[in-house]
Amino acid sequence: QVHLEESGGGVVQPGRSLRLSCRASGFTFSRYGMHWVRQAPGKVPEWVAVTGNDGSNTYYADSVKGRFAISRDNANNILYLQMNSLSAEDTAVYYCARQIAATGSSYFDNWGQGALVTVSS
Amino acid sequence: SYVLTQSPSVSVAPGKTAMITCGAYNIGTKSVHWYQQKPGQAPVLVMYYNSDRPLGIPERFSGSNSGNTATLTISRVEAGDEADYYCLVWDSTSHHYIFGTGTKVTVL
Numbered sequence: 001q002v003h004l005e006e007s008g009g010g011v012v013q014p015g016r017s018l019r020l021s022c023r024a025s026g027f028t029f030s031r032y033g034m035h036w037v038r039q040a041p042g043k044v045p046e047w048v049a050v051t052g053n054d055g056s057n058t059y060y061a062d063s064v065k066g067r068f069a070i071s072r073d074n075a076n077n078i079l080y081l082q083m084n085s086l087s088a089e090d091t092a093v094y095y096c097a098r099q100i101a102a103t104g105s106s107y108f109d110n111w112g113q114g115a116l117v118t119v120s121s
Numbered sequence: 122s123y124v125l126t127q128s129p130s131v132s133v134a135p136g137k138t139a140m141i142t143c144g145a146y147n148i149g150t151k152s153v154h155w156y157q158q159k160p161g162q163a164p165v166l167v168m169y170y171n172s173d174r175p176l177g178i179p180e181r182f183s184g185s186n187s188g189n190t191a192t193l194t195i196s197r198v199e200a201g202d203e204a205d206y207y208c209l210v211w212d213s214t215s216h217h218y219i220f221g222t223g224t225k226v227t228v229l
Contacts, residue, residue, distance in 0.1 A: 044223045106211045107166070107211070113163055
C-alpha cells in the first residue's frame with residue numbers, strides 16, 4: 001500500500017528558508033518520478049516541481065523557479081523540497097505526490113496528507 | 122499559458138447525474154485527469170487518461186474528452202460525492218502541470 005508522509009512544515013518569516021521532507025513506503029520509490037503540489041487556503045492546487053526517478057530531469061513552476069529545489073534520496077525513500085526566499089504567497093499546504101507517466105501524459109496517483117507552510121512575520 | 126476553465130459550481134439532487142466540464146482550446150488532443158477533494162483532505166484521483174477509472178472508484182464515475190471540452194460525469198449521485206473536483210493536464214512543451222479552476226459539487 002502506497003504511503004506518503006510529509007514533514008517539516010511550520011511558520012517561517014518572510015525571506016527565510018524551509019525544507020520539507022516526504023517519506024515514501026509501500027512501493028519501489030526509485031522507480032517513480034515524484035512531485036510537490038501546493039494549495040493555498042481556499043485556492044486551486046498548484047503544481048510546484050517534479051523530479052525524475054533518479055533525481056534528474058527536474059522541472060519547476062515559474063512561481064518558484066530559482067527559489068525552490070526538489071531532490072530525493074533513493075537509498076532512504078525520501079523526497080525533499082528546499083524552499084528559499086519565502087514570501088506570504090508561498091503560504092500553502094504542500095503535498096508530495098507519486099507520478100504515473102506514459103507516452104504523451106503524466107499524472108499523480110497517490111498523494112500525502114500534506115504539510116502546512118505559513119510564511120508570516 | 123494554458124488555462125483550464127471549469128464551472129465554479131454544480132448542484133445536483135441525489136440519484137441524478139452531475140456533469141463537470143473542463144474547457145480549453147483543443148483539450149481533446151490532450152489526456153485529462155480528474156481529482157476529487159473533500160474538505161481537509163488531499164485530492165484523490167477519480168479518472169485518468171480521460172476515461173479510465175482507478176481501482177476503488179465506482180462505475181458511476183465516467184469521463185470523456187473531445188474538441189474543446191473534457192467531461193467528468195457522476196451518475197446516480199450520492200451525498201458522499203459532494204466535493205471539489207479538479208481537472209489536470211500535462212503540458213508536454215513546458216513539462217508543467219496545469220489544474221483546472223475547480224468545480225464545487227453540491228448534493229441537494
